[in-house]
Amino acid sequence: MPIPTLVIAGTHSGVGKTSIAIGLMRAFTHQGLQVQPFKVGPDFIDPSHHQRATGRVSHNLDGWMLNQAQNRQIFDQACQGADLAIVEGVMGLFDGYGAESESGSTAEMAKWLGAPVVLVINARSLARSAAALVSGYGNFDPDLTVAGVICNQIGSASHLDRICSAVSQTVRVPIVGGIPRSKPVRIPERHLGLWRATEEELAETDYLDSLAKLVTDNLDLAELVNIANSRSDQLVAPSHLEMKTDAQQCLSHSPKVRIGIAQDQAFCFYYGINLSLLEQAGAELIPFSPLKDALPENLDGLYIGGGYPELHSKQLSENKDMRDAIANFCRSGRPVYAECGGLMYLSQGLLGAEQQRYPFVGILPFWTTMGQRVKLGYRQVDMVGPYGGFPKQGTIRGHRFHYSDIVDAQGNLLEITPTSPERSRRGQLEFNYKLQGWKNHQTWEGYQVYNVLASYVHLHFGSNPTFAQQFVKCCRP
CATH class of the missing domain: 3.40.50.880 (Class I glutamine amidotransferase (GATase) domain)
Structure with missing residues (x-):
């Protein structure tokens, strides 16, 4: 059986996928699972937070720098001994090396891994329009499985209910919860991106547990496990990464x-x-x-x-x-x-x-x-x-x-x-x-x-x- 896997993607950069991915990694680790983290793309900073959240080294997966077999080798080797893999995406779901192909995108990597995508949307000021957004992302690539949606920046429980009602009438993609905009947890940034997890000022805070509590209180973790278990088992395991000459x-x-x-x-x-x-x-x-x-x-x-x-x-x-x-x-x-x-x-x-x-x-x-x-x-x-x-x-x-x-x-x-x-x-x-x-x-x-x-x-x-x-x-x- 393939390891259960979640790909946490966003509609665009800045939608909150990094905070949500880190929170999920920490929350499932608190439940006693061995969570293996990954980052799509060449980023060095997000993996440092992944490692601190899970206690396991986070590896980069990249569809432009590496081919499918090389990515699968890294993925399979890193997942040894793990119960769950969580892959944080890069930029928007379909963004990658260029505008004319999926190379280097989160969507490409999800398909290469046979893994379901959980899409993070910014639901601020959206109601029925959220259904159009989810429908567009869910149907853009018929070979991709968008299996769940997380609504970030919701204003209230009734706001989330309206979005769920609109989406349920349009597409068969479950809303697995919503993060209130009244409870932000932000990681400080500088010119190259987020602060690294090892920086003293950040290491002294409880941001990881705050993120874990935020996702635990507002997302359906059991449904996310069900989604993770839907990963395709039709993939052939590639050879080991070591190339012994x-x-x-x-x-x-x-x-x-x-x-x-x-x-x-x-x-x-x-x-x-x-x-x-x-x-x-x-x-x-x-x-x-x-x-x-x-x-x-x-x-x-x-x-x-x-x-x-x-x-x-x-x-x-x-x-x-x-x-x-x-x-x-x-x-x-x-x-x-x-x-x-x-x-x-x-x-x-x-x-x-x-x-x-x-x-x-x-x-x-x-x-x-x-x-x-x-x-x-x-x-x-x-x-x-x-x-x-x-x-x-x-x-x-x-x-x-x-x-x-x-x-x-x-x-x-x-x-x-x-x-x-x-x-x-x-x-x-x-x-x-x-x-x-x-x-x-x-x-x-x-x-x-x-x-x-x-x-x-x-x-x-x-x-x-x-x-x-x-x-x-x-x-x-």
């Missing part, structure tokens, strides 16, 4: 490769599968904090992920021993891979407000500063440069989401290209990535100095596990 089997008998991984409030954006695949390839991941630690000894490589270095720039800059140690590590020629916030940290530093300067590691020949406009979107990465840590001529997929810009020491925007003067400053700067984005727009990226590769793109190793294997192989002494 002959080389990997030899590596399994070799000493572990010690790879330092920056993990703290400044560097916290990592796909769980990336870390798992590195470990499967023979890595021992050694966590350290660039904010307060010394660099661990006897490391063979470094992985510095994304996060919020801009919020901790003063503390990062003041830990000069760490900055110097990482700079020396980079100059030693050992492999270093950095994404987004990691790129910022390996730069000359961050230019802050009012001409403040926060020196960082100083390996990359540019500064960064916070801009006003977000740069985001999926990217296909073709390896075209000399970096030995990833397969030459390999292709992998990832995502960009950042506000920072690359600038010179005076704060002027830099457009670094393979022929620009910045390429040769402070050591030869190589380019390893040819990025392909929306409507096949191509750019160069993936900056290399020494054996350091830094980029704004968060790669998903699950889309090409040989990248993890090659990185570990390159780190091996």
